[in-house]
Amino acid sequence: MLRIVIAILIALVPAVAFGGEQAAGDKQAPTIVTDIAGREVRVNAPVKRILLGEGRQLYLIASLESKDPLARIVAWRNDLIEADPATYAQYLQAFPRLADVPAFKGQENGLIDIESTIVLKPDVVLLNLEAKRANEDAEYVEKLAELNIPVLYIDFRHYPLQNTEKTIRLLGKIMGREARAEEIIAFRHQAMARVSDVLDRARPPRPRVFIERIGGYADDCCLSFGAENFGNYVELAGGHNIGSDFIPTTFGQLNPEQVIASNPEHVVITSADWAAYVPGGHWIPLGPGADPDVTRKKLEWFTERSAYTDIAAQKTRNFHAIWHQFYNSPYEFIAVQQLAKWFHPDLFADLDPDATFAEYHRRFLPIEFRPGYAISLSDSPS
Template sequence: MALAMAVLGAQAAQAGVTLTDLDGRQVVLDHPPERIALGFYFEDYLAVAGPEGADRLVALSRAPWADWRPGQWKAYAARYPQLNSLPDIGHADDNTLSAEAIIATRPDVAILSTWQTSALGEPGLRQLDAAGVKVVALDYNAQTVERHVLSTQVLGAVLGQPERAQRLADLYRAKIDDTLARIAMAGPSHLKIYVELAQSGPREVGNSYGKGMWAGVIDLVGGQNIAAGQIGNWGPLSPEYVIAQQPDVILLAGSEWINRPASVPMGFGATDTVAQTRLQAYAARAGWADLPAVETRQVYGIYHGGIRTLSDFVYVRSVAKALYPDAFADVDPVQELQDFYADWLPVAPDGLFVTRLK
């Protein structure tokens, strides 16, 4: 509530703005930033900023976009060729993200995820402050409606687009409210769900999610996440445990990974022909043939790059549809994704984002 009041009570950006970011840090901006270093949440930034938002970028944390989501990166780089020449401020996962790299690009503001500000630590944040770089933290990773909405409102306040941001926040909340209303009418689901990061192929057990991200989606729609209480935020579950749990629904989270020939390809540029082959390989794992999810073909490929974004209501509704098919019979998540991109983003989502084992 305090965060919401800080954002909603902000003055018009042209006259300066005071806000509280998702780290709980108060940030004072004298004017809308003209030079922005962007660490993560690339599509959310562009959705709130509008098509001209790319012109304000002076640096990126490149790996989480170009390496994690190369198909998505290719689509945006074709629309904005200048992305290819932006300086790289480093990557939190390999400890190359640095205050020095950010400062060297002379931004007014660095928009980062909370896990990136955590990686910089207090010494790095003080260094940025001393150099006159304002830091604004966002958090779509928590996978809660509240932090999605607040992150969007904070972005709007920073970028001088509070009305556009509020429309996006209202859209997100409306889609989630509709989802929850349908679930309430349908009654509780007792179906068990197993989600696995399908990056390395069926011979290697990928991460599942106990908190946040996909776990947050499952919790929101009332599924029984078999990873809950077994791991922290993420980590692999033992094959024996998964089989013993007899999941009714399996989500294989795929993406556009490079040099991952056995992964489930999902996202920009992916095709169902290849995805089905990879889904079948997972379904053929030892002990999986008799799982309820495999017997009923409730095995789904779903776009990992689409989670922790403003468009992830599409994946929330996709999971809800698997659990409550009658309640969501008239919902077409793929069409809703197409509509979101047409209304808010400068590229089209050409590829495969949700599919089911045939």
């Protein structure tokens, strides 16, 4: 049935939809690249029509193409609109035609909207690594290949410290922005070194840290991270991630009794404005422009969770909240800086993650930096 639909769409769509109206730029040429899944894929580069299998891929597209990040985007999934409304509002204000970019629904590990993809005829489809199994089981990748629509897998989420820079270089190559990609990578290295160099010299004791993942999105406790993603960020910031002791994969869950027995000295909640998903929930609306009085008040609710009864962090008020989207973006170096400042305030008194992120915005992004990505109770009165 799908093949019949494809044939009908091909017959009905005018030739212009198949790349007849390319954006101005360099002449395209066949190029072989290797994606994050290790697949060798042929693309016509520089690509001029990109379909984003996840809207939050805009974070990197905009970094590489800051003058007009929409020039190459023909469609995107609607997750950024719903999961990060404050950032979406910033881009919409800067580029009003963003509202007209076709958006489709979907899930992080789900199937792409193949009919829309066929109609739009992009030069490349970008999918997150976790969507690989579903799309290949459905043979969508092969079906698109028959129409000369290549698919590339990228990754910020499952192995970000291993794959983010590979992803930056991959997109830099297919977009003809290799020099820009290297500038971004150099900035990341410098930002991370401001933490690692200090820790290598001082070698401080590592506090026990529990990361509560997607705090307020659901009532369940206690979703967390294993040794990857935020679990890895904790280690890079000079802490010990409790989840790494029990969770064998990137994502997992601990029971409240185990959290209490582990007695974390710091609790870090990852959260965001999820009004689109959980209206009135306990989520903390972190993100650009967030009101610190509001986010601090919402963080207070977490101190009374049963999983944190009489733990060390409760006694010292070392409860912190950080923007959840750091787990799925090229910005994780900001999260590492912020965590290091919370875990070792004396060592990192002069470190300012907001200033680092503001500089990244100034150099690489088409929107202004607005604070609001983190909040803590340890620096507020009891």
